[in-house]
Amino acid sequence: MSRFVLGNCVNVMTDFPANAVDFILTDPPYLVGFRDRQGREIAGDKTDEWLRPACGEMYRVLKKDSLMVSFYGWNRVDRFMGAWKAAGFKVVGHLVFTKNYSSKSAYVGYRHECAYILAKGRPRLPMHPLPDVLDWKYTGNRHHPTEKPVSSLQPLIESFTAPGGIVLDPFAGSASSCVAALQAGRRYIGIELMPEYHRAGTERLASVRRSMQRPAANDPVYPEAA
């Protein structure tokens, strides 16, 4: 059973049993006080009191010998790394997603996103490892001000989980990771604190489910045998 829960992930995860999920794919606040041109903000982006408790819970609920992929803010890497290591995670890889546009410019034009691959125990190696530099498509941020492209998330889920596995995203925003899990034939548990993003994600998941049940307009439709 998949679900997308409205709430504070630290509290929500406390009710989960230990060693319950197969993979964590998450995109926590980058701790930069984000605000977009339309004035949209995200919870937890100014202070980091949630970071260590959340990492502790993520480690507890992840199955032994499993992976977490976490995006992070490159200028706050010390805080993220400290929290992951304190929770027990081992660093086993790093991903760079290359953009063909700059999300911001300062000393350089910022054209990449990054994520660490973190292990609990000793996860099995995939048969065909992905490269650690991957493509990134601009989403338009229609559902969420920092929306991640499903096309970048789905290959990670397919590489690091088996069909039917449970993917957890405790900072799910508009549920991009849940959409990726759904399309990949995995189960998901998404958690989001802000009602507007939870609503956007809920509607998005319902729409993806409907489109998966309906054949595409140009699919051949065979009449039933007489």
Ligand SMILES: C[S@@+](CC[C@H](N)C(=O)[O-])C[C@H]1O[C@@H](n2cnc3c(N)ncnc32)[C@H](O)[C@@H]1O
């Ligand atoms: C970087 S955004 C994730 C965006 C998401 N990847 C998407 O594509 O829509 C991080 C999200 O975590 C949420 N958040 C912050 N603190 C939280 C908490 N304690 N529990 C659950 N969600 C939280 C924020 O409101 C924000 O929507």
